[in-house]
Amino acid sequence: MTEALVVLTNCxxxxxxxxxxxxxxxxxxxxxxxxxxxxxxxxxxxxxxESASEVPLLIKTTPVRYAELEAAIRANHPYELPEIVAVPVMRGLPGYLDWVAAETAPPADDGATQTVT
Structure with missing residues (x-):
């Protein structure tokens, strides 16, 4: 089964x-x-x-993309210390989990970019 994470944060x-x-x-x-x-x-x-009104986000991603996702949240979040909590998906509809993996797949290095010296 494809690995997936649900990441929680609040804005x-x-x-x-x-x-x-x-x-x-x-x-x-x-x-x-x-x-x-x-x-x-x-x-x-x-x-x-403290007490504050916040808007929760449920973010679906994969372990492979987590580090970049966390960095993007930190770079674009207004809080000094944003909540970023990743919860592993233990089970799920296989087709849905495959879709999550496909939509978050890192760009392939197909060798199309060449350095000319």
Missing amino acids: PDAACADALATLLVERRLAACVNVLAPCRSVYRWQDRI
Whole structure:
């Protein structure tokens, strides 16, 4: 079975969530990103209890693309320390998992690019 991950993160608003979701899919770092309804998050940050409205993202990718995906989230996320949590997919519809793998496959190095010296 094809390996897959569901990566969780939260954005401060819908515009940020939509932009990040689009970027990840455009770069083929994610096959699909679900932008969920806003939620209320309660957390401790710098010794204070905080509460904020956030927009959760469910990102479907593969272990091969995870490092690049994490780097892209960190580079394009407004939070100082964004939540980035990867959960392995233990089971899933084989066709769907194959689709995730196909949509996130790294570009093939087919030798078409040659250096002329």
